[in-house]
Structure formats: C-alpha cells, structure tokens
Amino acid sequence: KPDGRKISLALLRKPTTQQTGRIGSLLMNPGGPGESGIDFLRGDVSSLRNLNTRFDLVTWDPRGVAGSTPVTCLDNAELDAFLALDSVLDDPQEKQVAIQAYKDFAAGCQRRSGDLLPFMDSENTARDMDQIREALGDNKLTYLGFSYGTFIGQWYAHLFPTRVRALSLDGVLDPSVSANESLLAQVTGFEKNLQAYLRGCALRTSCVYGQGGDPMAKINAAMARLDANPLRVGNRQLTRALAMTGVLVTLYSQQTWGLLDQALTALDRSDGRLLLQFADFYNQRKADGTYDNLFNGAYQATYCLDFAVPTDIAAYDALGPRFAQAAPFFGPWSQYSNLQCAFWPVKAKHTNEPLTVNGAAPILLVGGTNDPATPYAEAQSVQRQIPGSVLLTREGNGHTSYDASACAHAAEDDYLIKLTLPATGTVCSS
Numbered sequence: 001k002p003d004g005r006k007i008s009l010a011l012l013r014k015p016t017t018q019q020t021g022r023i024g025s026l027l028m029n030p031g032g033p034g035e036s037g038i039d040f041l042r043g044d045v046s047s048l049r050n051l052n053t054r055f056d057l058v059t060w061d062p063r064g065v066a067g068s069t070p071v072t073c074l075d076n077a078e079l080d081a082f083l084a085l086d087s088v089l090d091d092p093q094e095k096q097v098a099i100q101a102y103k104d105f106a107a108g109c110q111r112r113s114g115d116l117l118p119f120m121d122s123e124n125t126a127r128d129m130d131q132i133r134e135a136l137g138d139n140k141l142t143y144l145g146f147s148y149g150t151f152i153g154q155w156y157a158h159l160f161p162t163r164v165r166a167l168s169l170d171g172v173l174d175p176s177v178s179a180n181e182s183l184l185a186q187v188t189g190f191e192k193n194l195q196a197y198l199r200g201c202a203l204r205t206s207c208v209y210g211q212g213g214d215p216m217a218k219i220n221a222a223m224a225r226l227d228a229n230p231l232r233v234g235n236r237q238l239t240r241a242l243a244m245t246g247v248l249v250t251l252y253s254q255q256t257w258g259l260l261d262q263a264l265t266a267l268d269r270s271d272g273r274l275l276l277q278f279a280d281f282y283n284q285r286k287a288d289g290t291y292d293n294l295f296n297g298a299y300q301a302t303y304c305l306d307f308a309v310p311t312d313i314a315a316y317d318a319l320g321p322r323f324a325q326a327a328p329f330f331g332p333w334s335q336y337s338n339l340q341c342a343f344w345p346v347k348a349k350h351t352n353e354p355l356t357v358n359g360a361a362p363i364l365l366v367g368g369t370n371d372p373a374t375p376y377a378e379a380q381s382v383q384r385q386i387p388g389s390v391l392l393t394r395e396g397n398g399h400t401s402y403d404a405s406a407c408a409h410a411a412e413d414d415y416l417i418k419l420t421l422p423a424t425g426t427v428c429s430s
Contacts, residue, residue, distance in 0.1 A: 010067030026055035031147030034298030071297035121305035126155035140165035161360035174378035179307035189372035191327035238272030246275035304341035396430030
C-alpha cells in the first residue's frame with residue numbers, strides 16, 4: 001500500500017576502507033528475531049575488517065525493532081515482572097498465572113502497536129531488504145546473515161532469487177520444522193552444551209560445581225532453591241527464570257564458560273549479582289531499568305507470525321515427557337515457551353513449508369555440529385532444500401561459526417568477496 005501509513009527503518013553504513021576494488025554493499029543481520037543490526041555494527045566488528053576492504057558494511061534495525069518504528073507491549077516494570085515469571089509450569093496455579101501473563105502481554109502489544117503487528121513477519125522484512133538493496137544502488141544483494149538472519153535470507157532468496165549475488169547464512173534455521181520441534185532441538189542443543197561445560201568443571205578449580213559430587217545435580221539443586229526462595233539482589237530478585245536465562249546466555253559461546261564459573265561460584269555464596277547481570281544482558285535490560293524492545297514485542301511479533309503454533313494448551317502439556325527426557329535442565333523451562341504465540345492477536349501467516357529457491361546464485365550455509373541455538377540438522381535440511389547450495393560444517397560448541405573458526409571465517413570471506421564456494425563436505429575445526 002504505497003499510499004498507506006509509513007514506518008521508518010534505521011540504517012547504518014560503514015564505508016569501505018579501500019575504494020579501489022570496492023564490490024558494493026554487504027548487508028548484514030545479526031538475528032533474533034528482533035536484534036538491532038545497528039548495535040551489532042557499532043560493536044566490535046574487527047573480525048569484519050577484511051570484508052570492509054571490499055564492501056561498505058550496511059545493516060539496519062528491522063521493522064518493529066529498536067531505532068526503526070518499534071513494537072512495544074509493556075512498560076519497564078511490567079516487563080521486569082514478566083521476564084522474572086517462573087516458566088516451569090509444574091502446578092495448575094503457575095500455569096494459570098503464566099497464561100494470564102501471556103494474554104496480558106498480547107493485549108499490551110495490541111494496545112500499543114496493533115497497527116504494526118500484522119506486518120511483522122520475515123517475508124515483509126525480506127521485502128524491506130530489497131528496498132534497501134535498491135536504495136544502495138546494488139543490482140544484486142550480497143548478504144551475511146547470522147542465526148534468525150538466515151531465515152530472513154532464505155525468504156529473500158525465495159522472493160527475489162535473480163537478485164542474489166551471494167548469501168552467507170551462518171547458524172541456519174529451517175523454516176520447514178514446526179515451532180515446537182525446532183524448540184525441542186534448540187533446548188537439546190543447549191543441554192548438550194551445558195553437559196559439555198559441566199564435564200569440564202572437574203578439570204577447572206574455578207568451577208565450584210566440579211569439586212566433588214554430580215555437577216548437574218548441584219546446578220539443579222541451586223535452581224530449585226531459587227524457585228522456593230528467590231535471591232535478593234539490591235532492590236530486585238534473582239528468580240529461577242532469570243537465573244536460567246543467565247546460565248543460557250553463557251552457553252552461546254565456549255569463550256564465556258569462564259564467566260559461568262564465576263557466576264555459579266558467586267551463587268554458591270548466595271550472591272546472584274552475576275547471573276542477574278547475564279540475564280539482563282540477554283533480555284537487553286539497561287542499568288537504569290529500561291529495556292530495548294527485543295523481548296518487549298520485537299521477538300514475539302516476528303516469531304508468532306513466522307511460525308504457526310498449537311492453540312490447545314493440552315498440546316503443550318503433552319510435550320512434557322519428550323522435553324524432559326531430551327533436556328532435563330532446560331526442557332521443562334522451555335516446554336511452554338511457544339504458548340505465548342497461542343494468544344497472539346494476529347494469526348500466523350506461514351505454515352511449516354520449505355521456502356523454495358529457484359534460479360538463485362549458489363548460497364553458502366554454515367552449521368556448527370553442536371550449535372545450541374540453531375541445530376546442525378536444520379542446516380543439513382536446508383541444504384537439501386536449496387538447489388546448488390553448499391554446507392560448510394564446523395565441528396564444535398557454540399552458536400554460529402564466523403567468529404568461532406578461522407577456517408569458517410576465511411571460507412565465508414572468500415565466498416562473499418570472490419564468490420568462491422568451499423568444496424562439498426568441507427569441515428572446519430573450532
């Protein structure tokens with residue numbers, strides 16, 4: 001609707017450091033959904049130095065996110081309470097409290113951002129990408145997408161296959177997998193990374209849970225204590241939900257396992273400050289108590305349109321045995337996560353169908369064998385779905401591969417710059 005209401009998209013460009021040999025623009029998305037691309041490019045992007053010699057680095061806050069016209073749902077105090085809410089719904093009262101919280105969240109989104117909600121899906125974001133490409137003056141798109149950014153990239157290739165120059169999709173999400181099956185694979189991945197972390201505990205004196213006894217039993221006991229009695233941290237409380245969020249965020253990269261050592265050591269001394277800081281980092285809560293809008297609507301507004309979920313609560317109850325068996329720590333905590341979408345004010349626009357890609361230039365997919373957030377099996381599945389695509393495998397833990405492997409880093413750079421794909425079956429170490 002060119003004459004309809006307009007929204008704003010915030011963009012940021014880092015010009016190439018060498019005009020001689022400039023190829024064009026490299027559009028980037030860090031994932032989420034709902035992550036700010038501008039915050040990503042304003043951060044430490046030294047690893048992109050080589051690409052910046054050949055491209056202007058360009059990113060944006062997708063529709064509904066941060067500096068673009070944002071989706072908002074709750075005020076800061078309401079979001080504090082929502083994110084601290086126990087999500088291990090192991091008794092009827094907790095379940096009713098959570099259901100009411102999900103309904104109130106959705107009502108807040110409708111009240112504050114209702115006119116934007118129907119248009120927050122990744123298909124529309126991919127169309128925004130094509131508008132950005134055109135505005136930049138590039139005939140074809142060169143794109144580096146991480147995590148959920150790979151889903152947006154697949155949508156672009158589906159809609160505009162002949163406008164693809166190169167798409168490097170790192171940490172691949174499979175659109176043909178149902179929301180709850182994808183969630184199960186994800187929490188299983190985080191569980192495996194937690195188990196790998198705990199196995200290493202016995203080898204590190206810095207890991208308090210590795211000094212005698214079963215470390216998994218110890219961390220479970222610590223979470224149970226927080227469930228019964230949240231830990232006071234200043235004028236706030238570290239609840240089980242926030243503590244588990246704090247644990248989760250340190251498992252995205254093996255480089256942050258040492259931070260988890262410190263946080264669990266502090267927790268063992270009844271000091272919850274570090275875990276709360278980690279949860280705040282993940283939830284994008286600032287020191288002054290205000291939030292960016294990642295979990296204040298941007299994530300939910302996109303995900304709930306991209307993936308259809310069951311609306312019958314019994315369907316989520318039935319997930320319990322599978323989630324608990326596959327991921328004893330994270331499974332019960334995540335079992336009802338997608339229930340929030342069951343109460344969303346806008347019906348999902350897409351079913352779990354593969355995104356057909358016909359006529360695009362070869363696409364590079366990158367998957368880590370023990371990536372907790374985007375399971376390797378999904379990268380393998382997408383490779384089978386996209387003709388001519390190549391899957392680069394990185395062996396190891398952690399989410400995405402570009403900064404976790406010199407081999408993967410070089411392969412992605414070579415592809416984006418030279419359009420040179422790695423040989424089929426290439427495996428990189430971490």
